[in-house]
Amino acid sequence: MxxxxxxxxxxxxxxxxxxxxxxxxxxxxxxxxxxxxxxxxxxxxxxxxxxxxxxxxxxxxxxxxxxxxxxxQQLLNATLQLKRVAADSDGRLLLDFTTTTHFHGWFVTSHRGAPHVRSTVYPPHGLLTNMSLHLIWSQATWNSPVQSWRATSDYSLQDYSGNYTASLVACVAAPGLQYTPNAASDCIPQVPPVRLSIPVNFQHSAKPAALSYGLETHFVISNNLDSLLGPPENLQDYKGPYFPEETVVGHILWLPTHQLHSAYQLTVHRVYVCSGNADTAPTSCLRGSPGLGHTILLLDRDDPEISDDSYNDNSFEARFASEMDDIGKLAHFPGADGFIFKVAPLYSMNVGNQWYLQALYSIGPRSATRYTRSVDNGLPENASTVKPFLLEPSINVPHAKEVLAPGTFIAAAGVILLTACCLGGALCQSRRQPTSDVVAPLNSSLQSPNTGKQQVLLRAIPVTVWNDLASNEGTEV
Structure with a gap:
């Protein structure tokens, strides 16, 4: 005009x-x-x-x-071209598109002249997510500028298909007005925004699960000795507390996808029971593991002499299932092995009611002739998961004793040393008694209250102190 x-x-x-x-x-x-x-x-x-x-x-x-x-007033229209549909590392939808205006002006994300409207992208009806829109780049002209946009979903969904709507705020420049670097303030925003359709057909493909290999073994504990006689695949964990007169029955089960039981045998070699340190669950019952407070070697098939068979004169009565004559039926399940022990000695150790079990086992050929593939005919041992179990917290044992601390062990060693020094003099006229009836548990890993570092206690070795050089009697400490 x-x-x-x-x-x-x-x-x-x-x-x-x-x-x-x-x-x-x-x-x-x-x-x-x-x-x-x-x-x-x-x-x-x-x-x-x-x-x-x-x-x-x-x-x-x-x-x-x-x-x-x-x-x-000009006719507000534009062309939208979808450039890319993808998902980011978090699985959120990415829509990259360009617009070309068919009027003298461009699109803006917002404008102070119309503070109540903003450019945005609306998802299809029923899609439970919102979209955030960002202007990436604009061509420096009023005459049908090309602009690049990116819309991102707020949430990750499996299927993003549907008809999206781009609602863009048009900002019109006066006819004949030349583009300047201060172009944002030279145009006038238009209401309502221009609506452009974006059809999308995109399903977010789930990431493939990481391939992992395992022996497909399971560690199950119960308080019923008869469970060793039933089918192993029907066993279920006992979740309740164990009372002093009860027995823990442990099972290591091998349930492979392919039925290989007839050719291979699962054997439990060692069984540990342990406690955590300062309300922290141990990562393993083996010495040196983080969070380990106290550990006991209940069973060792290769060297039974080093196992801890009792504590405070209370026997664990720990046995492998293969050592029990009345559990011979377990031999019909070569993919399973087990053990038992009594929890009564644990009640005499004042270290709390939360305990953990761990077993070391191996899986190898049932026939000895197949060991020829190995150089030393040995099988690698595998560690089971750490299985927690509880003692009944309401039961107070009157003779429960604190676990021996490192300082106490040093003091006891000093008493033994003083007693040995008395052998050459006349001061030792009467039979010496041990200064304390606190017995350090065998193969123990304890926590120092001063340094916070773990101290390893050696196995207790009987020492005989003689009162008289001419006498054959002595006191064992």
Whole structure:
């Protein structure tokens, strides 16, 4: 309209507001001239014919700006092109797309002239996520600029398919206005935003599960000795507390996917019972493990002499299932092995009611002739998981004793040393008794209260102190 009026000599004949409407009616008149030039014979030569007419145009418009010249609202439209559909490392949807405006201006994420509206992307109806929209890049021009956008879902979903809607705030520049670096303040935001459709067909493929290999063994404990006679695959863990008169029955089960029981045998070699340190569960019952407070070697198939068969004169009565004559039926299940022990000695150790079990086992061929593949005919031992079990906390044992601390052990060693020094003098006239009846548990790993470091106690060795050089009697400490 500026060019028609200012450059071409057009005239606005009338401009009135339509009654009951926000539109204006405008009539514009423009003079059109036509000159035809032709050649004639002498004496006329060249001749011209001129024509003039008036072109009158009427139209309606909604006023956009009021000023010294009329400005018309433009048709707000654009083209959207989807460039990439993907999922980020967290599984959230990524939509990369570009827009090209078909008006004199561009799209903005927000504008201070319309603070209540923002550009955004709406997910399909029923999709339980929101989308965040970011403007990546804009072409520096008002004339149909190309702009790059990225929309990201707030949550990770399995299926993102559906019809998304881009709601973009158009910002229109005045006709003839040149683009400047301060372009954001030169355009006027339009309400409502322009809505463009984004059809998406994308299912988020789940990451494949990491391939892991295992022996497919299970560690089950119960308080019923008859459980050793039943089918191993039907065993269930006992979750309740163990009372002083009860027996812990442990099972190591091998349940491979393929039935290999007829060719291989599972054997339990060692069994440990241990406690945690300062309410911390140990990662293993083996010495040096983090969180380990106290550990007892209940059974050792290869070297039974080093196992701890009792504590405070209470026997664990620990046995392998293969050592029990009444459990011979277990031999029919080569993929299982077990053990038993009584919990009564644990009640005499004042270290709490939470205990843990761990077993070392091996799986090897049932026939000895198949060991020829190994250099030393030995089998690697595998450690079971650490299985927790509870003692009944309401039972108070009157003779329960504190576990021997490292300082106490040093003091006891000093007493033994003093007693030995008395052998050469006459001071030792009477039979010496041990200064304390506290017996250190065998193969123990204890926590020092001062340093916080684990101390290893050696196995207790009987020492005989003689009262008289001429006497054959002595006191064992």
């Amino acid at each position: 500026n060019e028609i009026v200012n450059d071409c000599g057009g005239r606005i004949k009338s401009e009135v507001q339509v009654e009951g409407s926000d539109k204006n009616h405008v009539t514009v008149s423009l003079s059109l001239y036509l000159k035809r030039l032709s050649a004639s014979g002498p004496p006329i030569g060249w001749s011209t014919v001129e024509h003039q007419t008036e072109l009158e145009v009427s139209f309606h418009y909604r006023p956009l700006l009021w000023g010294s010249q009329l400005k018309l």
